Amino acid sequence: MTLNIGCLNLTKEILKSNSKYNFNTSIFEIHNECFPENNHVQQTHIDTIINMCTNQFSKLLINKDNKELIGYILILVGGRYTEDGYSSIADEKYCILFNIGIKKEYQNKKIGFTYLKKVMDEIRFYNFNTQLIVREDNLRAQRVYKKLNFIQERVIENHFQNININGLVYTNNNNRM
Numbered sequence: 001m002t003l004n005i006g007c008l009n010l011t012k013e014i015l016k017s018n019s020k021y022n023f024n025t026s027i028f029e030i031h032n033e034c035f036p037e038n039n040h041v042q043q044t045h046i047d048t049i050i051n052m053c054t055n056q057f058s059k060l061l062i063n064k065d066n067k068e069l070i071g072y073i074l075i076l077v078g079g080r081y082t083e084d085g086y087s088s089i090a091d092e093k094y095c096i097l098f099n100i101g102i103k104k105e106y107q108n109k110k111i112g113f114t115y116l117k118k119v120m121d122e123i124r125f126y127n128f129n130t131q132l133i134v135r136e137d138n139l140r141a142q143r144v145y146k147k148l149n150f151i152q153e154r155v156i157e158n159h160f161q162n163i164n165i166n167g168l169v170y171t172n173n174n175n176r177m
């Protein structure tokens with residue numbers, strides 16, 4: 001069966017509890033499903049990040065047939081990672097792909113690639129470079145990023161300390177000088 005997917009910009013309006021979009025799943029729930037190793041992270045922390053990422057590039061993906069929230073793409077505009085990768089510093093030439101998560105039952109159906117490509121096309125239009133950090137063992141995500149012209153810039157040893165895994169900094173460079 002063909003999926004009927006909708007893509008909404010992540011706005012402050014959508015996040016309001018009385019929004020007309022009354023999703024039965026939250027970004028936080030999808031985040032926990034996608035990143036079980038991060039289940040200790042408080043919802044307030046995730047909410048802060050989500051709020052920092054309300055802009056035209058960040059997206060919510062929905063299954064239009066049942067109005068289910070099935071994924072999110074969180075972009076921070078105007079920043080890049082610090083050398084240690086634990087926070088960001090202001091840089092008007094950069095965006096950060098903070099996070100992308102697709103609900104498990106919808107993974108591996110080209111949804112991540114298709115909608116991240118749409119986001120990257122929009123970002124390219126504004127000539128931002130984009131950075132992200134991915135787990136060294138997350139080969140599926142790396143496959144998607146490489147197909148979208150991200151290049152590995154450096155390795156941050158043991159970046160994911162709680163699971164002893166290196167982080168790879170990937171950059172998609174639009175040559176904005």
Ligand SMILES: CC(C)(COP(=O)(O)OP(=O)(O)OC[C@H]1O[C@@H](n2cnc3c(N)ncnc32)[C@H](O)[C@@H]1OP(=O)(O)O)[C@@H](O)C(=O)NCCC(=O)NCCS
Nearest residue numbers: 034100101102107108109110111112113134139140141143
């Ligand atoms: C990573 C994620 C966003 C990708 O979205 P998706 O819709 O599942 O992925 P797609 O179907 O678009 O593409 C997956 C690609 O990886 C490939 N792939 C799948 N498993 C793989 C593996 N173990 N190793 C290498 N490649 C793999 C697929 O073959 C496909 O490539 P292809 O289209 O060239 O054949 C999604 O799986 C997800 O939310 N995962 C959990 C959260 C996560 O890891 N987020 C990224 C954090 S940096």
